[in-house]
Amino acid sequence: MTPRTSQRNPRLNAVRKSLERHREYLALLQGVTEVANESSELQPVLAEVVSMTCESLGWPVGHAYIVEDGELRARGDWYADEDVETTPLEALIDRTESLDSTPGTEQALADAEPAYRPVADVADPQRQRALASLGLSSIFHVPIRSRDSVVAVLEFFAPAVEESKLADLEPILASISAAVGRVAERETSARQYRELMRAEFDREHAELRAAELQALATKLRQRNEELDQFAYVASHDLRAPLRGIGNLASWIARDLEPHLTPDTRRYLALLENRVQRMEALISALLEYSRVGRNAIGAEDVEVDALVREVIDLLGSRDAIEWIVEPLPRIHCQRLLLRQTFHNLMSNALKHASGEDARVRISAEPARVGRVSGWRFAVADNGPGIDPRYHERIWEIFQTLRPRDEVEGAGMGLSLVRKIVETRGGSLGLDSQLGEGATFWFTWPASPVDEPAREQG
Amino acid sequence: MNFEVFLIDDDVVDVENVRRALRDNQSQLRLHTAHDGQQALDMLDSGEVGTKPTVILLDLNMPRMSGIEFLSEIRASPRHCRIPVVVLTTSDSERDKLDAYERNIAGYILKPVTYDAFVQTMEHVLAYWSLQEFPT
Numbered sequence: 001m002t003p004r005t006s007q008r009n010p011r012l013n014a015v016r017k018s019l020e021r022h023r024e025y026l027a028l029l030q031g032v033t034e035v036a037n038e039s040s041e042l043q044p045v046l047a048e049v050v051s052m053t054c055e056s057l058g059w060p061v062g063h064a065y066i067v068e069d070g071e072l073r074a075r076g077d078w079y080a081d082e083d084v085e086t087t088p089l090e091a092l093i094d095r096t097e098s099l100d101s102t103p104g105t106e107q108a109l110a111d112a113e114p115a116y117r118p119v120a121d122v123a124d125p126q127r128q129r130a131l132a133s134l135g136l137s138s139i140f141h142v143p144i145r146s147r148d149s150v151v152a153v154l155e156f157f158a159p160a161v162e163e164s165k166l167a168d169l170e171p172i173l174a175s176i177s178a179a180v181g182r183v184a185e186r187e188t189s190a191r192q193y194r195e196l197m198r199a200e201f202d203r204e205h206a207e208l209r210a211a212e213l214q215a216l217a218t219k220l221r222q223r224n225e226e227l228d229q230f231a232y233v234a235s236h237d238l239r240a241p242l243r244g245i246g247n248l249a250s251w252i253a254r255d256l257e258p259h260l261t262p263d264t265r266r267y268l269a270l271l272e273n274r275v276q277r278m279e280a281l282i283s284a285l286l287e288y289s290r291v292g293r294n295a296i297g298a299e300d301v302e303v304d305a306l307v308r309e310v311i312d313l314l315g316s317r318d319a320i321e322w323i324v325e326p327l328p329r330i331h332c333q334r335l336l337l338r339q340t341f342h343n344l345m346s347n348a349l350k351h352a353s354g355e356d357a358r359v360r361i362s363a364e365p366a367r368v369g370r371v372s373g374w375r376f377a378v379a380d381n382g383p384g385i386d387p388r389y390h391e392r393i394w395e396i397f398q399t400l401r402p403r404d405e406v407e408g409a410g411m412g413l414s415l416v417r418k419i420v421e422t423r424g425g426s427l428g429l430d431s432q433l434g435e436g437a438t439f440w441f442t443w444p445a446s447p448v449d450e451p452a453r454e455q456g
Numbered sequence: 457m458n459f460e461v462f463l464i465d466d467d468v469v470d471v472e473n474v475r476r477a478l479r480d481n482q483s484q485l486r487l488h489t490a491h492d493g494q495q496a497l498d499m500l501d502s503g504e505v506g507t508k509p510t511v512i513l514l515d516l517n518m519p520r521m522s523g524i525e526f527l528s529e530i531r532a533s534p535r536h537c538r539i540p541v542v543v544l545t546t547s548d549s550e551r552d553k554l555d556a557y558e559r560n561i562a563g564y565i566l567k568p569v570t571y572d573a574f575v576q577t578m579e580h581v582l583a584y585w586s587l588q589e590f591p592t
Contacts, residue, residue, distance in 0.1 A: 251472075
């Protein structure tokens with residue numbers, strides 16, 4: 001276009017100018033559309049569209065906000081003409097803006113339509129001054145929509161724009177908004193697809209994990225059963241040769257009786273004694289393995305009567321006072337509860353001491369796991385147990401005193417632990433050296449139904 | 457009548473136990489022993505035992521031929537099927553008891569043998585022979 005032609009016919013000149021402007025608009029829209037079609041990622045598209053728009057429309061400054069959690073967040077990359085120093089402005093437009101601190105953005109978000117605002121509307125005087133000093137008096141906001149929500153806003157600062165041009169700009173900016181919006185939608189779809197795949201993967205993973213756990217639990221149960229089976233068979237098979245040894249020792253003792261010396265007689269007595277001890281250990285082991293094997297039906301049990309029965313059975317010692325506090329009536333597997341009391345009470349009887357040897361049996365309601373139940377306690381006034389042994393006493397074949405001093409297989413407490421824990425209860429010991437010992441255990445009042453297992 | 461006891465057991469000490477029990481009881485019963493089912497079967501077939509009124513004391517868990525296998529064999533044999541058998545074992549399992557009783561045993565005694573149970577069972581078995589005519 002040369003000045004000469006423009007002077008010839010003003011109308012023609014105006015049309016030419018208008019066409020030129022529209023050609024540029026078309027170039028911009030074509031560029032934006034191409035960028036939008038090429039990418040499924042919103043952020044790089046925003047940067048390029050900002051710079052294309054600024055260049056094409058001759059606007060010196062532009063940038064983009066991303067909407068995150070209902071807040072506008074200014075992206076770092078600004079477009080600015082070479083001769084425009086935007087640093088102070090960038091500093092003012094904080095990286096995070098609330099929706100209402102930037103006039104127009106709020107409107108843009110609400111309407112999801114491109115909007116124009118004069119700088120004079122800016123509430124923040126500092127920002128107003130910064131814009132004025134750069135000769136910028138117009139602000140354009142172009143919201144980018146994905147589905148029903150605004151995900152980004154483009155913001156442009158420009159010198160004064162003529163009214164007539166504003167009308168032209170409106171459809172251009174709307175087209176840009178729509179084109180970039182398609183990218184945002186594609187991005188959202190892709191993300192949702194990934195999330196869906198991820199959820200599907202997680203679900204499959206969780207199912208797999210549950211199956212693994214199930215298999216592990218089954219395996220563990222099998223192992224426990226095998227272990228019980230092993231203990232049963234092993235102790236059963238240990239018995240036969242031991243009985244042979246016992247028989248042979250007694251025959252030798254009988255047949256050689258006239259020829260025995262005091263020493264050999266004592267040796268044979270010791271041999272038989274050791275055989276008996278071994279028998280007791282094996283019996284205890286058998287009994288221990290049977291706890292897991294026998295399914296015994298539940299019945300209503302007067303715990304008080306049960307405890308007094310045990311006292312009758314144990315009460316060979318006169319110098320002991322049994323104190324039985326009120327005990328409940330519960331629905332449970334009688335033999336197992338009785339065995340538990342028997343073992344704890346005979347243990348207490350062994351250790352209660354002094355002129356006023358006492359054993360106290362008590363009960364109080366308690367939670368047992370998720371069901372209700374009782375907490376029973378058997379307390380003696382014996383020498384007590386050093387806390388450092390409290391863990392050890394529950395182990396199999398442990399006694400804290402020499403075997404010849406206290407006769408026992410060292411199995412009683414292990415058996416108690418196995419019985420109580422198999423019922424889902426817990427147990428413990430409260431004791432200090434010199435202050436007696438209180439063994440307690442919890443017992444569900446109505447045991448959970450277990451599938452009855454075959455007795456081997 | 458002249459009774460015989462045929463003890464089939466692989467445990468020497470258990471055999472000795474029965475021998476001593478009979479001896480201590482001043483029993484007139486004659487004791488024969490075999491240490492597995494196959495040997496016992498051979499002895500019966502050769503006529504070494506079983507030609508007089510006999511009671512068999514049978515262990516179950518033995519090498520070569522188990523007690524149950526031995527029982528099946530003699531119950532199928534026309535010659536030996538009427539010999540009363542008392543099982544003498546450490547096995548308390550229901551399976552073994554069932555298997556044994558299905559093969560028509562005269563008693564099932566658990567080791568260790570108590571003298572009472574042993575003598576009682578022997579008396580029952582002897583009463584059987586006094587009611588039966590021994591096949592010759």
